[in-house]
Amino acid sequence: MKTILFVTSNERKIGEARLACDQYDIKVKQIKLSIDEIQSNDPKLISKHKAQSAYLAIKKPLVVTDTYWNIPALNGFPGGYMKDITKWFEPQDFLNLVKNKTDKRIAFGESITYIDSKQLKTFSKEFWGVFADKPRGIGNSIEQVAEFDGFTLGERREQGGFSHKPEDYVWVDFAKWLTKI
Numbered sequence: 001m002k003t004i005l006f007v008t009s010n011e012r013k014i015g016e017a018r019l020a021c022d023q024y025d026i027k028v029k030q031i032k033l034s035i036d037e038i039q040s041n042d043p044k045l046i047s048k049h050k051a052q053s054a055y056l057a058i059k060k061p062l063v064v065t066d067t068y069w070n071i072p073a074l075n076g077f078p079g080g081y082m083k084d085i086t087k088w089f090e091p092q093d094f095l096n097l098v099k100n101k102t103d104k105r106i107a108f109g110e111s112i113t114y115i116d117s118k119q120l121k122t123f124s125k126e127f128w129g130v131f132a133d134k135p136r137g138i139g140n141s142i143e144q145v146a147e148f149d150g151f152t153l154g155e156r157r158e159q160g161g162f163s164h165k166p167e168d169y170v171w172v173d174f175a176k177w178l179t180k181i
Contacts, residue, residue, distance in 0.1 A: 002178060003027040004114075005062040007035065007054040012157070013065055020171030024179050033057060035064075043068035043080040044111050044122050051113035051120060061116035063174070068109045069142055070126070073101035082142065091135035091144040104131045106146050108153070112174050123177070125170035 002025070006017055009032045017028045035053045040046050047066040054062055069082045074097060078085040098104055109126040129148035137144050137154020144154040 001025050001027055003029055004178065005029050005031050005058065005060055007031045007033050007050075007058070007062050007064050016169055017063075017065075017171050020167075020169045021175045023172075024175035026175050026178060031058065031062065037066075037083070039081060039084075041076070041079045041081070043109060044113075044124060046080050047111040047113040047122055048120060051115040055115045061114070063112055063114045065110055065112050068111075069146070070107040070109060071098065072105055072107075073098055073103040086140040086142050089141045091141045094142055094145050095131060095134070098131050105129070106131055108146060108148070110170050112170055114174065114178070121177070123170050123173045125168075125173070127168070 004021070004026055006014060006028050008014060008030065014028065014030050021028050031054075033054055035050050035057075038046055038049045043066050047064060050064040050066060051062070054064055066080070067082070068080050069078055070076050071078070105128060107126045107128050109124060111122055111124040113120065113122045127148055129146055132145050132147040132152050135144040135154070136152045137156070137158045139154040139157045143157065144152055146153055
């Protein structure tokens, strides 16, 4: 059994990582470490920077993740800035931004970056949905209004579930790759 160190304090992310990696006999061990996160409109750059910073501190192979949102009608807003934006905005603020837009699509994306002494590798995936008519469920502001397959992420969390089906996680791509190195 392989073990991977996952630097995060987010319990939901740990749960999703374990759900996917368990299928590939990979143990996910959580490491809580405070990392300064750069601000950028490039989510992959944020993920890579977090990985490099964590590796400098721990000096062991590890992974980090960064999530982002893409609203095409708002030119990709909030992108990599979503961590701060979701603290400032209420669910209704997001709905107000797209109220008069014909394009109600929204994408949730996640990047996983692995780093060791020899390589830095990033895996990314986007999930496309639409804005709900009104906030539903629990979680941060955008999770209550971003709807995928008929449910907001907030509703999935309220029901005890995760954001998407485990087989759809970007973690599966990472786990398949890790089993080969």
